[in-house]
Amino acid sequence: MGLYRERGIVLRTIKLGEADRIVALVTEGHGKLRAVAKGVRRTKSRFGARLEPLSHVALLCYEGRSLDTITQAEALEHFRAVREDLDRLSRAVCLLESVDAVVQEGDDDPRLYQMLLGGLRTLAAGPAPLLAPAFSWKLLAQQGVSPALDACVRCGVGDDLVAFDVGEGGVLCRGCRRGTRITPAALSLLRRILGGDLVGVLAEGPSPAGDELEHLANRALEHHLERRLRAPGILDRT
Numbered sequence: 035m036g037l038y039r040e041r042g043i044v045l046r047t048i049k050l051g052e053a054d055r056i057v058a059l060v061t062e063g064h065g066k067l068r069a070v071a072k073g074v075r076r077t078k079s080r081f082g083a084r085l086e087p088l089s090h091v092a093l094l095c096y097e098g099r100s101l102d103t104i105t106q107a108e109a110l111e112h113f114r115a116v117r118e119d120l121d122r123l124s125r126a127v128c129l130l131e132s133v134d135a136v137v138q139e140g141d142d143d144p145r146l147y148q149m150l151l152g153g154l155r156t157l158a159a160g161p162a163p164l165l166a167p168a169f170s171w172k173l174l175a176q177q178g179v180s181p182a183l184d185a186c187v188r189c190g191v192g193d194d195l196v197a198f199d200v201g202e203g204g205v206l207c208r209g210c211r212r213g214t215r216i217t218p219a220a221l222s223l224l225r226r227i228l229g230g231d232l233v234g235v236l237a238e239g240p241s242p243a244g245d246e247l248e249h250l251a252n253r254a255l256e257h258h259l260e261r262r263l264r265a266p267g268i269l270d271r272t
């Protein structure tokens with residue numbers, strides 16, 4: 035049973051017994067992790083306060099048979115600017131919730147921690163209205179779900195792409211259209227998000243194309259989660 039150090043972002047906490055909590059985190063080295071923090075609800079412990087959702091913390095943990103235990107937590111970032119602004123806070127909560135829902139325990143891709151930390155720092159620096167949809171599409175791509183955006187998924191035609199279908203996994207031309215309508219502005223924004231111009235997109239203000247992409251991202255996330263729930267072997271993995 036070894037001790038180890040980690041850095042992580044708290045996604046949520048769950049009450050355990052009289053005084054303890056289970057803390058779900060995205061960590062740098064162990065990916066998504068659940069660990070027990072003992073005694074944090076019995077006193078007004080500063081230890082417990084450091085393990086609130088959204089906190090970026092440095093941890094000392096020891097390995098357990100089923101769950102690891104957090105023995106020390108040191109705050110690295112509070113994201114105060116995010117916590118004090120209801121609008122930004124609700125967007126930060128969306129990020130935490132989508133990571134919690136989409137990422138499975140044991141997924142130790144270090145990009146997850148970098149993505150979430152980068153997202154929260156972006157929110158701390160400014161309102162970034164397009165962060166939520168951009169983050170959702172990046173998260174889906176990290177999970178291996180990258181939509182086809184350059185040609186119709188049915189017939190291969192490369193122009194007059196007017197629809198997006200989450201089941202088909204990409205865009206469709208006017209002749210094959212099904213799913214949701216997508217405007218050229220939203221398609222161009224999505225191409226930029228997934229094609230390397232994330233920084234440029236995050237600097238932009240709110241737009242109808244951004245709202246459209248957010249709606250579409252939510253549908254794509256839902257579709258991804260539903261399909262995974264129906265997949266065989268899910269009970270073994272959770």
Ligand SMILES: [Zn+2]
Binds near residue numbers: 187190
């Ligand atoms: Zn087509």
